[in-house]
Amino acid sequence: MVSAPAARAVLVSATASGQGKTSVTAALARKLSRTGQRVRVFKTGPDFLDPMLLARASGAPVQSLDLWMVGEEDCRRQLADAASDADVILIEGVMGLYDGEPSSADLARHFGLPVLAVIDASAMAQTAGAIVLGLRDYGPVHLAGVIANRVASQRHAEMVVGALREVPLLGSLGRQPSALPERHLGLVQPDEVEYLDSLLDRLADELALDEATWNALPLASFRQSAQPPQEATLAGKTIAVARDAAFAFIYPANLDCLRTLGAELVFFSPLADEPVPAEADAVFLPGGYPELHGEALASALAWRASLTSALQARLPVLAECGGMMALTDSITAVDGTRWDMAGLLPGRAVMQQRLAALGMQGWQTRHGVLRGHAFHYSRLEDGPAPSARAVRHPSGTEGEAIYRSGSLTASYFHAYFPSCPQAVADIFLGRSPA
Incomplete structure (x- = not known):
């Protein structure tokens, strides 16, 4: 039997919107791709702007994953296709981990995806542990680790680590002097952001990643399902x-x-x-x-x-x-x-x-x-x-x-x-x- 293609895959989520999921996913995509790894990024739920930015960060097109809008079979096919030609699959969640019907947690459980929780640690320290354990146990989900965003110092990061108990801190990202700019419908389009690649490179540089813990994450495999033939009803148009x-x-x-x-x-x-x-x-x-x-x-x-x-x-x-x-x-x-x-x-x-x-x-x-x-x-x-x-x-x-x-x-x-x-x-x- 031919084995299914496999890649290191995680779903990046948080407690809510505004915690830094896009910044962390972009930083991780850029950091890993600069080491020569082939990175594919997906976005959960309906979104047009985040995928444009994540495509710029990863160097590859970003497609949508959603159990209702996209459908289970098409999600599975896309994940299998990505695993066949990528080393890493990053899936940015939508809103909070358990928000929506279906939620990002539903997608993670359905495909056996470990979750990477982004925590805005700017106004907390030990309480981060309570939030992380709640995210893990409420569903539950397989919580692979945490990235602490907007940490103030190394000492601040150590305080967060001490509160996480058995959940590993995979990385941390300090407070940024300039954030990804926003507009009433979300992030602005990448071509409108001057020096975007420099901004993404800086995020990647400043993401302190525990590479040993990251490399210890298991590979995920996705069995390809046969895609029904599509009648070419627009041929010649x-x-x-x-x-x-x-x-x-x-x-x-x-x-x-x-x-x-x-x-x-x-x-x-x-x-x-x-x-x-x-x-x-x-x-x-x-x-x-x-x-x-x-x-x-x-x-x-x-x-x-x-x-x-x-x-x-x-x-x-x-x-x-x-x-x-x-x-x-x-x-x-x-x-x-x-x-x-x-x-x-x-x-x-x-x-x-x-x-x-x-x-x-x-x-x-x-x-x-x-x-x-x-x-x-x-x-x-x-x-x-x-x-x-x-x-x-x-x-x-x-x-x-x-x-x-x-x-x-x-x-x-x-x-x-x-x-x-x-x-x-x-x-x-x-x-x-x-």
């Missing part, structure tokens, strides 16, 4: 994908899914006022930060005219969240500044200080549930009547409106395409997936 600083929220798996369906992808930049490529048979406008680029988009007349022509020619267009906002009549910022948009979907996108929606959702189609999530700070005022609605997971309550007008499909809902590829194919073929 060219899909134009908007991709720039305003439209950057794209799961790498979504692009892979479109290619597996047989589509050829071409990219264009609305911010650069590039029109939809002439060879396009369909258009994908992903989410992003159009509200931060309102002035540029308002003056991008060529791309707006090309979208108008595309819809008049009945080219299928899928616009998600920020992509949808750019097609409305206008975007209004929190400070009241208003920019005219393409005017191809009735309504006005209005930014607000508080979250308008957050969490997993699914769209029931004739092919099954197309799964994904919603996360936005704007609301659509005076929009059209929805043709369907997504459903929140796990509550089953009414979720995001889905608008269909002619060949346009638009929603705040971000779809994870591999969860229901044929529904996605229907959209890009101009058919209703309902």
Whole structure:
């Protein structure tokens, strides 16, 4: 019997958001990759920005793992693929270890992953032990060790070590003079951070890792499951994908899914006022930060005219969240500044200080549930009547409106395409997936 591929794999989690999971995961990825180890990083749950930064830190694409959105079999396949060509697999959790349904702890238990707990030790010492033992025993999970973040000194780190009892301290990271910058939807995009590689190198340098304890962690193996063949229903089709600083929220798996369906992808930049490529048979406008680029988009007349022509020619267009906002009549910022948009979907996108929606959702189609999530700070005022609605997971309550007008499909809902590829194919073929 051929043995399953194996790699050293850990899930990096914490008590809550804001404890430094991303900084520690990035530091660990950069530190290990600089020693010549092949590092693959995954992100648990729905996220676009953390994976961009972690990809920069590790030098390899970062995919999503989630038992509900991605599914057990696809998670297993991705882990097996990673173990076949990597020495180390790092999986950054979402929120706190036990938050969500399913939680990061559920993922760890399901695949037998040891957990590496990141503890913000900046305002504690011995109490770190109580927190760590609680994280271990509540589930329970296999807690492989702790990384103490924001420690003040070597003496401070020693106090934390003394409180952990039998749980090893795998490493520590001191307080940083400059943190990874944040914005209302999370981390900024890596290309927007000056000297990002220097910042990542500094984090790696300052991560004090107990290499003997790290190297003693057992290897994990993941048996590959057969992937069912995917019908190439988009063969011969060219899909134009908007991709720039305003439209950057794209799961790498979504692009892979479109290619597996047989589509050829071409990219264009609305911010650069590039029109939809002439060879396009369909258009994908992903989410992003159009509200931060309102002035540029308002003056991008060529791309707006090309979208108008595309819809008049009945080219299928899928616009998600920020992509949808750019097609409305206008975007209004929190400070009241208003920019005219393409005017191809009735309504006005209005930014607000508080979250308008957050969490997993699914769209029931004739092919099954197309799964994904919603996360936005704007609301659509005076929009059209929805043709369907997504459903929140796990509550089953009414979720995001889905608008269909002619060949346009638009929603705040971000779809994870591999969860229901044929529904996605229907959209890009101009058919209703309902």
